[in-house]
Amino acid sequence: MKKRDDKNILRKIMAIRGMGQVITVAFGLVVLCIVFGILNPVFFSNRNIANLLRQIAPILIIGIGQSYVLITGNIDLSIGSVVGMSCMVSATMMTKGVNPWVAVLITYICCLAIGIINGQLVANCKLPPFIATLGTMTIARGIAQIVNNNYNTDSIGAAAKGFRDFFYYGKNFGVFNTIWIAAVLWIIFNFILNKTRTGRYIYAIGSNIEAARLSGVNIAHITTTAYVVSSFCSCTVGLITCAISGMGTMDAGNGYEMYAVAASVIGGVSTLGGQGILLGTVIGASIWGVLQNGLQFAGAPVAIRNIAIGVIVVVSVLLDVIIRKGRPIRKKKNITTVNKAEIKA
């Protein structure tokens, strides 16, 4: 009797759309871990695992944001610059003596503004998302540079200890806070994506924007929401970065938009929109982290790590496109049904 229940639960899990792909990738992750574990016994030490998780957490957070945007069928290239902007804006204020928590609040407001601009440019002004967010990417980086007159900031000082503990150094129940932040954000955004109207609309406009519009979905509103979520995530990661180093660095978050795409796409989020689950993003971010960590142990230089990540992203997208290439055959069928219709008419 109990066995049958187990089976049902398993079947239910497998019925979730995109789960098959996630399980495949998770299998890859396990293989990767085993390989690195054999190459280097220290890989599975408690210390390294804690480190690894702290490395993965920020990538998971921006990955969540990028996944939201990708599922709507768009892309956010401004992520890395918003991370830098968040880092610099918060650090500058803290060095000027602003209360850290006030600084955090103001930083969030600034970063969310970028998200709103992104959403409006894409949904209302109909700019291609690539160009629109490429523009805001440059703007945000410019802001990161200008807030402290083109210098990295000094140390944010002792007053910010609480801030630094909250975002990076502190622990709760034996787990580092960064990991808690990532976990809580994941739970919240996963809930929104799966259980709310907003989440449903995000999938709908990514799948077929015209059908969604004709079903009464406010496209501009939902697209903007996705971009704001992305900016919120980037801002959080910027604050974590600031907490790690205890200062603001102008090129913080450089290239993070690519890491966010990597986490999403490796985890099965389609760059064409409408498909993907946040569980996949967890696996995608983990693969990114394990590769970085493992290759570092193996003595590979940064350049090699970059190449590895780049290759994996391109291969993932290629697989995504190839899997969908099976579709044109089906599409052809549809063309003939249309013809049939014309002929019948």
Add this chain to the structure above:
Amino acid sequence: MQEYIVEMEHINKTFPGVKALDDVSFNLKSGEVHALLGENGAGKSTLMKVLSGVYTADSGEIKIFGDTVTELTPKKAQQLGVAIIHQELNLCPHLSVAENIFLGREITKMGILSSKEMSKEAKCILDKLNIDISPDEIVGNLPVSKQQLVEIAKALSTNSRILIMDEPTSALSEKEIDDLFKIIRKLKGEGCGIIYISHRLEELQHIVDRVTIMRDGRYITTMNYAETTLQEIISNMVGREIKQKFPRVNVKRGGKIFEVKNLNAGRLVRNINFELYEGEILGIAGLMGAGRTETTRAIFGAEPKESGEIILDGKSVTINKPIDAINAGIVLVPEDRKRDGLCTKLSVRENIALPNLDFLSKSCGIVDENEEKAIANKMVKDLKIKLPDIDVVTDSLSGGNQQKVVVSKWLARNSRVVIFDEPTRGIDVAAKVEIYNLMNDLKKQGIGVIFVSSEMPEILGMSDRILVMCNGRITGELDIEHATQNMIMEYATKFEK
């Protein structure tokens, strides 16, 4: 005796499930304009695609300039001198006239384009046709009529002797049509053969020598234009018997529920006025490009309106976006289910729920999954949608079942007016009957039904009243007792100035 430059004998072409061309024969003499007529989907385009090599016929013989041709490809057809001038023009708008004419076979000297020479050549071709266009003009800056002439020049520059013109006058003004006819007459004088496809029957008298009429993929007749009348042509076009039985129900017509006043939106929605009563199905008939879909989309708020008033239950409603219409109680089942109706990557349940999440979610925005499942299951049962369970992705369903999903997402909410745009396109007979029954149910419930269709039998079989549209205007209104296919056709080809 003129020679035949095209002879097509006993052409058959079958698409999966449908006989598109059934033993069709057609010929064309040099120096004649031969009109090919028929309703939407009579097989005209398919026949022309066979002639131009796009489709391969299953059987039959094609002779071009007296020689039997086998294995015709688009390229081969072009080499043999067959050129199609499409309704939608195939020009690069950012390039010049000369560049377009020589696209793909540019004149080069040692690999470098010799623009001057091309320009000169183009000028020659244009002059020969008495077309007054500079070869250096950018095509996108020309009016549509001139672009069409460029297309003709392009076709002739490759020495095409057989021109297929598909609805060449649909976007032209009176004067431009005259100019086009002058050029057609000139080409005729030079011995070109022209196959002319048009819905504008009146204009045929100016140029046409012979007409061939097709219906339902079959050849009906060929006549000398001088020896026939418009009436005869129309009855040949529509002269099919209606064998199919339609499940019509009679309901007493109630009060007025819906009214459209002076609606204008673009070229294909001009001054539309109509009323809709409780307990009736209002059919909207017309040929392709008559503006029926555009009208329904403008009513629904999918396209912007220029002017006009929409009145529901005696009250004027403002509809700027689809959501306004949905909230007011007007819904549209769109024509193209793949493009406008379905999120194909989402499940049946999610698609049915999509426009109804307003009442399917709790106040905090969380979707009530039990309600959602209940409504999806109910619709699947009511509409007899065949599927393993409601969580399958809609992409995997057959056309008929997909169509039912699109219909059901709109029936899941209480509406006052339901607009069906070609709801039976591309689905099998059994599914069609179910859709008809559904419309009848709505009618019995007192919901206003607007039914747009290109299939005359079903329009005549299901509607209580029929509006006929042509060129963006309502050209006729018919009571079902008096309506005939001929009358619909007459109104549908009544191009007003």
